[in-house]
Amino acid sequence: MRLREFLLQSQLGQLLLAVLVTAGVASLWWVVQNPFVIAALCLAPIAAYTALNSPFPLVLGFILFSFFRLHEAYPFLEPLKLPLLLALGTISVLGAQFLTKRIQPYWRPELSWLSWFFLHVTVAMFFSAGRPIAMQYWTDTFVKIYIMVFAIAWLTTTPKRFNLAGVSFILAGVAVSLVAISNSLQGIGLVEGSRVTIGRANGSVLGDPNDLSLVLLFPMAFSVSLIVTRGVGVLNRMIGLGGFVLIGWAVLATQSRGGLLGIMAICGVVGMRVIKSKALLVTIGVVGALGLFAAAGISSRSSGGAGEAGVVDESAQGRFNAWACAFWMAVDHPLFGVGIDNFRYNYYTYSTMLGTFEGLAKAVHSTWFAVLSEGGFLGFALFMVLTVKTVALSFRVLSRLDQARAAGMVIPPAAFAMAQSVPAGMVSFIASGSFLTQAFTWPLYILVALAVAVAHYATATLGVVVDDAPRRRAQAAVGASTAR
DSSP, X not given: OOHHHHHHHSHHHHHHHHHHHHHHHHHHHHHXXXXXXXXXXXXXXXXXXXXXXXXXHHHHHHHHHHHHOHHHHSGGGGGGTHHHHXXXXXXXXXXXHHHTTOSOOXXXXXXXXXXXXXXXXXXXXXXXXXXHHHHHHIIIIIHHHHHHHHHHHHHOOSHHHHHHHHHHHHHHHHHHHHHHHHHHHHTXXXXXXTBOOXXXXXXXXXXXXXXXXXXXXXXXXXXXXXXXXXXXXXXXXXXXXXXXXXXXXXXXXHTOHHHHHHXXXXXXXXXXXXXXXXXXXXXXXXXXXXXXXXXXXXXXXXXXXXXXXXXXXXXXXXXXXXXXXXXXXXXXXXXXXXXTTOHHXXXXXXXXXXXXXXXXXXXXXXXXXXXHHHHHHHHHXXXXXXXXXXXXXXXXXXXXXXXXXXXXXXXXXXXXXXHHHHHHHHHHHHHHHTTXXXXXXXXXXXXXXXXXXXXXXXXXXXXXXXXXXXXXXXXXXXXXXHXX
């Protein structure tokens, strides 16, 4: 009898196998003495087998932990080193998928512009004044973001995966929101006396209220889209509604003006599709904006609140000073800027030159000025083209799907919900990006990947013509044949 048959089919073999597994787990306990690590090691073979057969959940998990910083919001997850494990697993599985040709790559112009921008940032890194800082950020964050864009675009190919991605983003946002709401109610980690943070004492990325607002804002578009999309099902709609309420509450607790603008932008884009009366939409928008700012307690902020005298408050003046520094950085380094993640490193020099140094280096608090300073005018131009191209593609795909549905074509609700989420998310990115630093972090690049994925699905699976050039060529061909 073969060893495999003996272990799996005979009672003695099964007993022996059980004893060996129990002994192995016991030995792990003596070495590790952490139940979470032991559980992870025991589940690793099952996870590896599942990931090799379906890598999309693994890729999604890596993005959720890298972007939403779930392990920082829930410190008991820290010992598991999940971001590192997910990163290693994702790279290994994607490599295996390529070798076995189970991933079907494709290309779109937006990916070309992304690649040009990535190449520019990579070259600029070597001309940076703070080269070690630039290299560390490029290695730790930006190169992973670039790789994941292609993983998302090439793996998000079915309505089931569209739905899984949207729901996962919402649930991750809810998980972070619950911690933020709890901290706000208990007065934990507040800055400026009223603005909520997460993990500030441990140096978490979520320890800045503006960065926390940025993270929370991303899933808001997916929540609103699930609420208004017909046919997504009761469960998805409830997830969308719950996500909208909890994430909105958490964003209000950060008292971030950029976050509030992002919420208004999302609701405005979706509202234009749902509410036909423009007068009613404007009225709801004005009342909603006033309600949001009142609920967030912006006027009670110690910086940027109503208590500060003058037309320009201290918070706004600080932003203007940072933007001026960013502009002069670009003037002095027009091609490559000062290098990725180098604005703070150069802030003292330029703020001192302008006479605006306030005693500490600060963030630029603007996506556009961040790219301008750290990428130069050339990098800024490439970034703007990428952004505009993605916005145009997202609205064009949604318009084409609207037309196809009006013509009687059945569009899967999950795909249509994703098609609605991307343009709302892009408009929110543009609005909030004027006050939040999102240039080299996850939100834009995830939206680029999803816009490309939805466009490819609409074209390759549904047969909907998305791009204008092929559409014009097809119309010209039909016109020529009719004339003959």
